[in-house]
Amino acid sequence: MLARVVDKESDWILNHCTKYLARDNTDERHSFFGLDAGLPRAKISECWRFPVVDADDSGEAGASEHNHVSFVYRGRDAVVRLLTPCLGLHAPADLRPVGDSNYLSLTLRVPKGRRYRYRFIVDGRAQLDPINPQVMDTAQNEPWSCFWTSSYNEPINLERSEMALIGRMTSALLPFQGRETRNLIERGLNDGNVAHFFRMDIHVGVANYIDNILAREERHHLHSYKLCLPMIDRVLRRRNPGVEPADLSDPIYKGLFDDMKNDTPELARDGWDHNAYGNPGYFLYILRRHTWTGAFSHPKYGGNPGGLGWAFLGETFRTSADPSLSAFNWARAIEPPLGNSGEYRG
């Protein structure tokens, strides 16, 4: 089997439950933009954290290629079992009491880069995980809860065409590659040191990161992307008939960004529908923030593959005292094999 059950300390599970799940108040405080209105998860904090996908911290061989995924059920009187293909659909596993608490939990060791569906069988009846908002439909149109492990890189909510457009926009926002950047460097960025980053293909990573957080941490922005991407596509096609948006040059995107920032009449003329999304500058801001965090956060979040965003900074920016030295020695801090810290195991 691809996954196996592992023991996890009770206090570790409680550390990941109390802040989010323990409470008396039943207001829907956590339903941003009304996203979870009427659902139990609207009443708890950061439901996207469940099941808890974290490092395989066992220190065993191959740990860096695996995650620990901890499923949590609130309530201790029911018999709850986990049904998931990664354990084998014929072999549901019991959730276990967490110390003396009101929670049941089960932790699986699962390879990185995977996505699986699961259901809880509560007193004999299959149901979705009431906490986790991630749901996927099977080919038979049955809804199952689902989770994915670190560095998962298949589209989750976005269509491939949407991913391509995001990829193109984010690489225009942070042009790590391409002619303009090269020119810029030759004109003196990096104080005349020629960098070695043309191998970068960072936009793939950033689009993947964005798809990931739109499914999990920042689900409340998925709707904005779904509304704005088609309008951006429309504007670009109207402006550049016959050319695929992904093939347009950086200056054309720069013009688009300026129009979004200033909310120009040309943007509306070319297809932006303000009734659908009133503030194009706000969408640009979300996209910029997501681009930045995707390019420079740990690769486990789905962007910055292999630390390429960090390598871009490290290779481009050198110390003035000694240009052979990087001005961003990120590898010193980060765990092997990604970085080369002799102490830290991330």
Added chain:
Amino acid sequence: MADLRDEFDVVVIGSGAGGAPIAYELARAKRSVLVLEKGALLRTQDERGPGRLSDFKRDEMFNAGPERIITTPGMVNTGASFFTSHVEPDLNDEPHVFTNVDRPQDGSKITIEGYTAQVVGGGTQLYGAVSLRFAERDFKLKTANQGRQLKGDPGGDALKHVIDWPFDYDAIEPFYAKAEHLIGINGTVAGQIKKFSQDNYQTPLLPNPISEFARLGMQRLGLQTYRTPLAVITQKHEPSGRTAGDPKVGYVNRYGDPLGYKSNTWVSLLRPTIRDGHDLELRPNCVVTHLEASGRKISKVHYRDPSGNRRTVSGKLVIVACSAIESVRLLMLSAEEDPENFASLVRYRQDGCLLGRFFLTHAFGGAEVQIKGQRFDKSISLDSDYATDSCASEDFLDAHGLWAGGAIYNNTSDQCLPITMARTEGDTDLDFFWGGFIGAQDHTSEAALQWLNGAFGSRLSAAFMANQIPRFENRIELHPDVRDKWNRKCGHVIKNFHPHDEQVMNLFADVCRQIMVEGVPKYTELGSGSVYGNAVRIANHIMGGARFAPSRELGVLDPNCRVWDADNLYVTDGSFMPTSGGANPTLTIQANAFRVASHLLTI
């Protein structure tokens, strides 16, 4: 949990700077001690075992957090974004409300300012670890100002509520020395204006080369410098059994340290006490909801266990150390639970009640330059390299008509990591994360790279930390409408600065600016300023609200931090301070807690 112990000699509420030293001393003196801590116990790598991983990570997203939206209705910032780390509270579950006391017409907002961290170790897990002593004069600001004329005090009332601490520097000095020894701090004594009976500092690491500009600037202005004391070990630390490694990786300020080099109160005080077999029990993920009194004694501590179930425990001594706002709130909530007896112990809503009053933060600000043509690896640094006390001297204060002084130090590690750099761009307060980035909509495409090119590894700042004038009006209350996830009333922070604070801050900001001008050969941008005019800004330093005083009329606590009318109730976090000191507060909170512990051992 039926078999949980429910009686202890001492119950300490909160495991941070104010609570842990008491637990350390009393457990080692054979008392049974329980520490109740709201937050999780996140362990270091070595605690988890060979080859295993820490619960803290060198991961910018841990500290930056995803975007969430404020949903508390009726606030100025309802619907706005907020960004907090994994050990800070969810603001929708545990809001703090802020109102500017002088501008109530501006409305109220939810704020993260004034929260430290909710985790075993409290704020010392996330802090920058700058561990300065207060200046000798800071303890006697009433006396020191007798007969002096202040500048920028139009109402002539700046000194109205200033009181001296009930003891002087000499009385707390041995406890500073003790804290420095037990916590594990590196720095230098030479260059400080304070008296030291012992030098317990570990040797500082080599400074980041960018800090040389700050040192030079200070020197050229005639300011005496020393290596900023930082609570990060650089050598083997016997008292806590820790060995040193490579802490210079840019993940210190606002991060929990996975390797335990940063001397938070868990790794330096609590963990070794438990390891040494003393009777110290820690219950993490347990939030205290209220205290119950019978007569003058606290008879029960009510808390929720990790599942949210109600529990009680009792202690012969009860120490409240939840950080200033939360401690005041806990006492007020307890008073509302028992409006007869408990309320009378803290004089809640009675004539002369001072609970919540004289809430303090710091007067602070600084200057920042973008150095032209030079770049450094700022990620290889701790929080600060050089500090100066020269702006706390009598001569300096007399020359400028200021009531009290402060410390200045350079920030080395600020903006050293790319996500932090973007989200703190042009920041005005912690609620404003990403705000400057939102505004900088021109930073797209080449302009984004140009911005990086100008700023990355070439920004340097000097910051000051000075006393804030205590005002009676600056206070903590319970908010009548806004409730936390336990349906308890939330803390309401009502404050603003005094006009004389502006005088202080302008002057200090100018000194910081001059340090940059004198020290940095060429720069492309130079800015300076302070938090005056931005009342919500707190610098993570929260003090006052339950100040100690020589008499019951002047303070909530007696000089040993005992609530005047209660026999066994003590408050030892930053809320005891009657003035905020001209330096970051944590070492003084720790030193005072060691002082209180030594008193508790005599009763």
